[in-house]
Amino acid sequence: MFDIGWAELMVIACVAIIVVGPKDLPRMLRTFGQIVGKMRRMANEFQSTFNDAVREAERQADIDDMRKAADAAANFNPLGDLKRSIEGDRVAGKNSAPQAPAPEAAEPPAPVSAASSTGDQPPAVPVAGPQVPESKSAPKPEPAPVTPAASTEVQAAPASQDKTA
Template sequence: MFDVSFSELMLIGVIALIVIGPERLPKVARTVGHLLGRAQRYVSEVKSDIQREIDLKEIGDIKNQMQDAARSVETSMQSSVSDLKAAVNEPTDSLRQALDEARTAVTPTAAPSTAPGDAAADDTARIPAPQAPEVPAAPVTDQAAETAPSSEKQA
């Protein structure tokens, strides 16, 4: 606090001894010591209170910075998610549209069904069953009769 050297303290002590006297000097020295101790504690408490207030202000500033950063990250994540959803939904929507167009082209009078069970029944009803190709019947010739076993010829 104060820059007081040892020689200055000795000079103050000698003057106090002369002015106060040897009987009251120990009592006055004790009182001055207590007052100086209280002053030092008061100064240290004020310093710690000021430091605490500074720390609280810094913590509040850091908290606000973190909240701002969290908000910016949240908005960027939401925009990324919406972009991804759009990227995924775009091909799906175009496929659905193409499928709907194909359905209307196959059966223009039938309305598309919304129930999942009905869609399968409608699809099978709309698509004609594949037909087996016709195979011409082979004519019966004498060769077939000739190659038959001899027991069949006799019968």
């Protein structure tokens, strides 16, 4: 703070001896040391009080953050969040450039049964599952048609019809 060298200290000591006198100089230096000590203790106390106030403010901020996190956890609604994100995607999709329409899903082939190959019964009609609207994000696989195991076997033609002799 102050740049005081040995030369300046000698000048101050000579002036103090002349002004105060050699008899009262030790008492004056002791009083000066006590005053400086009190000032240092007051400065340290002020600094520690200030540091405590700063730590308390930081703790309060941490408590506020934890309280906000707890409130957010208490208000956790995964379905509502999912609906909001889907709605946001739909709104974003309307505001973006027009996209090509999704290709129509091909209808699965009608299952072939053993009876229909012989002509005895009409072919089976595929049964449609529950109608669920498709999302634009990922195509869902079509369910495979259920066919009897006998439909994969090939029936042999009678031997009497194949011979022409």
